[in-house]
Amino acid sequence: MLEKKRNGVMQQQIEKIKLYAHQSNEEVLSALQTSSSGLSDEQVASHQEQYGENKVSHGNGDTKLQQFIEAFVTPFTVVLIILAIASFMTDWVFSAPQDRSVATTVIMLLMVIISGSMSFFQSRRSSNAVDSLMKMIQVTTNVIRQGKSFEIATEKVAVGDIISLSAGDMVPADMRLLQTKDLFASTSSLNGESAPVEKIATAKPKDDEDYLSYQNMAYSGTNIVSGSALGVVVGVGSKTVFGQIAGELSTKTKQVTAFDKGIQSTSWLLIRFMLVVAPLVFLINGLLKGSWLDALVFAIATAVGLTPEMLPVIVTSNLVKGSVEMSKHGTIMKNIDAIQNLGSATVLTTDKTGTLTQDKVVLEYHYDLNHTEKPKVLTYAYLNSYYQTGLKNLMDKAIMSEATKELDTDQIKSDYRKIDEIPFDFKRRRMSVVVENSDDERLLVTKGAAEEMLEVSRYYELDGEVKELDDAMRQRILKQIESLNEDGLRVILLAYQKNPRPAGAFSVADERDLIILGNLSFLDPPKESTKQALEQLKVDGIDVKILTGDNELITRAVAKQVGLNVDKIYSGQELEDKSSDELAKIVESHNIFVKLTPAHKSMIIRQLRTNGHTVAFMGDGINDAPAMKEADVGISVDTAVDIAKESADVILLKKDLKVLDTGVRLGRKVFGNTMKYIKMTSSSNFGNIFSVVFASLLLPFLPMQPLQLLLLNMIYDISCLAIPFDVMSEKYLETPRSWSTKGLKKFMFYFGPTSSVFDILTFAFLFFILGPAMLGHTYFDLNQAQQLQFMMMFNTGWFIESLWTQEMVIHALRDKRIPFIQTKASFPLMVSTIGAGIIGTVIPYLDFGKDLGFEVLPLSYLFFVLLMLVFYFVLVTIVKKRYLQHEDELI
Numbered sequence: 001m002l003e004k005k006r007n008g009v010m011q012q013q014i015e016k017i018k019l020y021a022h023q024s025n026e027e028v029l030s031a032l033q034t035s036s037s038g039l040s041d042e043q044v045a046s047h048q049e050q051y052g053e054n055k056v057s058h059g060n061g062d063t064k065l066q067q068f069i070e071a072f073v074t075p076f077t078v079v080l081i082i083l084a085i086a087s088f089m090t091d092w093v094f095s096a097p098q099d100r101s102v103a104t105t106v107i108m109l110l111m112v113i114i115s116g117s118m119s120f121f122q123s124r125r126s127s128n129a130v131d132s133l134m135k136m137i138q139v140t141t142n143v144i145r146q147g148k149s150f151e152i153a154t155e156k157v158a159v160g161d162i163i164s165l166s167a168g169d170m171v172p173a174d175m176r177l178l179q180t181k182d183l184f185a186s187t188s189s190l191n192g193e194s195a196p197v198e199k200i201a202t203a204k205p206k207d208d209e210d211y212l213s214y215q216n217m218a219y220s221g222t223n224i225v226s227g228s229a230l231g232v233v234v235g236v237g238s239k240t241v242f243g244q245i246a247g248e249l250s251t252k253t254k255q256v257t258a259f260d261k262g263i264q265s266t267s268w269l270l271i272r273f274m275l276v277v278a279p280l281v282f283l284i285n286g287l288l289k290g291s292w293l294d295a296l297v298f299a300i301a302t303a304v305g306l307t308p309e310m311l312p313v314i315v316t317s318n319l320v321k322g323s324v325e326m327s328k329h330g331t332i333m334k335n336i337d338a339i340q341n342l343g344s345a346t347v348l349t350t351d352k353t354g355t356l357t358q359d360k361v362v363l364e365y366h367y368d369l370n371h372t373e374k375p376k377v378l379t380y381a382y383l384n385s386y387y388q389t390g391l392k393n394l395m396d397k398a399i400m401s402e403a404t405k406e407l408d409t410d411q412i413k414s415d416y417r418k419i420d421e422i423p424f425d426f427k428r429r430r431m432s433v434v435v436e437n438s439d440d441e442r443l444l445v446t447k448g449a450a451e452e453m454l455e456v457s458r459y460y461e462l463d464g465e466v467k468e469l470d471d472a473m474r475q476r477i478l479k480q481i482e483s484l485n486e487d488g489l490r491v492i493l494l495a496y497q498k499n500p501r502p503a504g505a506f507s508v509a510d511e512r513d514l515i516i517l518g519n520l521s522f523l524d525p526p527k528e529s530t531k532q533a534l535e536q537l538k539v540d541g542i543d544v545k546i547l548t549g550d551n552e553l554i555t556r557a558v559a560k561q562v563g564l565n566v567d568k569i570y571s572g573q574e575l576e577d578k579s580s581d582e583l584a585k586i587v588e589s590h591n592i593f594v595k596l597t598p599a600h601k602s603m604i605i606r607q608l609r610t611n612g613h614t615v616a617f618m619g620d621g622i623n624d625a626p627a628m629k630e631a632d633v634g635i636s637v638d639t640a641v642d643i644a645k646e647s648a649d650v651i652l653l654k655k656d657l658k659v660l661d662t663g664v665r666l667g668r669k670v671f672g673n674t675m676k677y678i679k680m681t682s683s684s685n686f687g688n689i690f691s692v693v694f695a696s697l698l699l700p701f702l703p704m705q706p707l708q709l710l711l712l713n714m715i716y717d718i719s720c721l722a723i724p725f726d727v728m729s730e731k732y733l734e735t736p737r738s739w740s741t742k743g744l745k746k747f748m749f750y751f752g753p754t755s756s757v758f759d760i761l762t763f764a765f766l767f768f769i770l771g772p773a774m775l776g777h778t779y780f781d782l783n784q785a786q787q788l789q790f791m792m793m794f795n796t797g798w799f800i801e802s803l804w805t806q807e808m809v810i811h812a813l814r815d816k817r818i819p820f821i822q823t824k825a826s827f828p829l830m831v832s833t834i835g836a837g838i839i840g841t842v843i844p845y846l847d848f849g850k851d852l853g854f855e856v857l858p859l860s861y862l863f864f865v866l867l868m869l870v871f872y873f874v875l876v877t878i879v880k881k882r883y884l885q886h887e888d889e890l891i
Contacts, residue, residue: 020176034160038145051159054236071120141172165229174240175218175231177201183227196225226423228389278303284696321724322670330653331663338649341633343667344738350618352548357524361394363402365521377518384445387418387433420506444497453493460516485553489521530562533657545591572600601627665733672728686752691759701791705853719836725828766797792855803840807833812876816890
């Protein structure tokens with residue numbers, strides 16, 4: 001029904017899109033009750049109420065009700081509910097009136113409430129944390145309302161809004177284009193088309209044309225590659241084409257990430273152990289004890305006790321804690337699961353500008369071809385940068401800043417008015433504007449990369465004379481640029497053409513027969529912190545590779561200053577004719593790649609991943625989005641263009657490698673603390689397998705009652721919620737970490753039986769020493785009532801010893817050093833583990849302890865437990881030393 005309704009709504013919207021596409025601009029604006037000057041505040045409110053907000057619904061998977069249901073429907077709570085029902089039937093329905101009691105049932109239900117509430121709280125905390133962090137990196141769009149242009153969050157866009165688009169922008173909603181200028185959009189998010197498609201406001205759709213291909217429509221989720229446009233919003237939120245696709249995807253299985261695979265593989269390994277042990281325990285106790293019902297209940301409780309059923313809660317808590325901590329250090333996780341990929345990254349690929357350098361470009365020189373600074377060069381450069389409507393980069397800002405200091409820019413703007421422009425793209429690597437002066441003389445001014453500019457230039461100006469460009473002058477120009485590059489300066493050429501074709505007809509074809517006027521040299525010096533940050537990343541096991549569109553000389557100069565190896569640098573063109581084997585070796589052994597296109601960057605990252613690396617890519621430009629999607633984890637900054645921020649998994653609030661290194665180490669800390677719970681719990685539970693099987697074979701009664709076993713498991717799991725607050729050793733943080741269950745089995749077989757040794761010693765002490773000492777006879781010489789008391793005493797003794805052993809496992813295995821002496825857990829973890837042990841020890845001495853089947857033990861038994869713990873730490877230290885002879889780390 002919901003799917004049918006959604007399809008119906010979308011079909012209506014498609015019909016509207018077709019109608020708007022065929023209408024004139026005036027008809028569209030009239031139909032949407034708006035105008036070219038935009039909506040008023042009253043209209044915005046009215047339209048948002050009528051058409052909805054610009055928020056995409058992702059289905060019901062993230063609702064509070066869904067999270068509440070998932071929190072309470074877990075193996076742990078289901079078993080408890082079943083046991084509670086069984087307890088109520090036996091203790092109330094089938095009991096004599098004088099023997100009726102609901103105490104056990106109430107306790108079970110209370111445990112269900114505690115467990116479910118904790119899980120629900122962590123789920124909500126995760127959702128709220130992501131929402132809060134996303135507000136820090138809001139994507140904005142340029143809107144025109146009441147004739148004024150300003151930036152607003154994309155969520156606040158309303159139907160009827162007039163939107164201004166330029167290179168780098170994400171299209172915020174479905175739009176009918178009103179004006180376009182050389183507009184090209186990437187529509188791969190909708191139709192998979194890899195090449196940008198041209199959008200033309202005046203183009204009328206063909207009768208048989210698919211609505212997604214309409215040239216006068218721009219759809220939400222696509223992005224602008226080059227050019228500029230004005231458009232009116234015709235659909236928002238879930239009523240957009242992108243919103244419909246998101247709605248359909250919400251009903252499908254989400255993509256399984258490496259993080260998910262790691263959790264699943266670990267969980268299934270432990271479940272396989274449980275599927276073998278639980279039936280074995282059931283059969284042994286059923287055959288030897290005679291009560292198949294008791295054996296079944298105990299086997300179910302054992303199965304729950306052997307499975308880390310709170311793993312999702314622990315993992316979510318860990319990730320939320322990690323993402324919040326990262327945000328305090330300037331790293332925002334858009335996708336908290338990406339923390340694992342960040343922590344396991346072995347290669348960081350990054351652009352040079354703003355990462356190695358200060359990201360504060362300064363125009364050092366505006367030379368003519370005699371290497372003399374001339375006002376005319378700066379004036380023409382200012383006209384080009386000021387009047388372009390595309391994405392103004394750092395060089396444009398540097399030009400305008402220098403021109404403001406040296407020229408009368410108000411007079412320049414008064415003397416020239418803009419006629420047209422030819423936007424920048426990454427294939428031409430240049431852009432042009434066309435201006436006209438008061439004498440109606442038109443001037444086309446072009447700036448761009450040297451090689452690309454020389455291709456379209458036929459003349460040059462020197463000392464006021466225009467001459468034909470010959471090979472000698474070409475070589476002279478290139479030599480001048482090479483000299484400046486060697487000094488670490490970025491250089492672009494500036495050219496012009498007088499009286500080009502009439503206005504409105506300009507295109508890339510007009511960038512020909514240009515007159516070279518001079519060059520513009522920019523300085524973007526390395527950051528003082530870069531060299532130290534690169535050294536630290538190397539210590540942390542991360543190889544940094546520079547992928548840049550700049551030329552070799554300037555990249556080499558900067559790389560030298562920050563301590564990178566510049567013996568051999570590859571260009572994108574050199575890589576194109578390499579075989580797969582050759583490329584695999586080149587990307588492995590070399591760290592600097594220049595003159596790269598977006599396709600080259602993606603190719604290098606893809607090859608690194610094929611080589612077995614976990615690759616992070618850091619970028620902030622339009623051309624970086626494909627590489628981010630190709631990488632295991634995409635990293636951008638909050639000042640990046642919209643498409644870069646949308647493509648990234650991680651957003652840095654400061655474009656600095658030191659901030660990134662901090663994020664990497666925090667990611668490893670989150671991973672390490674998650675693995676602590678998995679390894680500690682699995683080894684402890686694996687040890688309990690031996691203990692339960694041994695006890696079931698040799699004891700004449702159950703070693704622990706089902707309810708006691710569940711209570712033990714719950715107290716332990718609650719104490720583990722403090723693990724995300726624990727510290728990790730510095731050495732652990734220096735190595736990339738990735739999910740693997742290969743070492744888990746070995747870890748379990750090493751440390752699981754260690755705890756079983758002490759369980760068996762406890763069994764012997766309780767059965768042969770403490771029990772007879774308390775009751776005066778061995779178990780088999782007691783009457784039925786005394787045997788029941790003996791069993792309760794035994795259950796209580798193992799409950800206390802097992803709880804303390806499990807809690808101390810955390811301290812014994814959290815670090816390879818000696819616990820409490822050479823290393824200490826964090827204060828929250830100390831409090832939670834020791835507090836849990838104390839609570840479990842006190843319960844048998846409280847009034848309701850009797851209802852749980854506990855018996856009061858002499859305080860002398862606690863000294864036995866303490867002595868066992870001392871011996872336990874000694875044995876674990878010996879086992880750890882042997883284990884570490886074959887393994888690098890414990891966790």
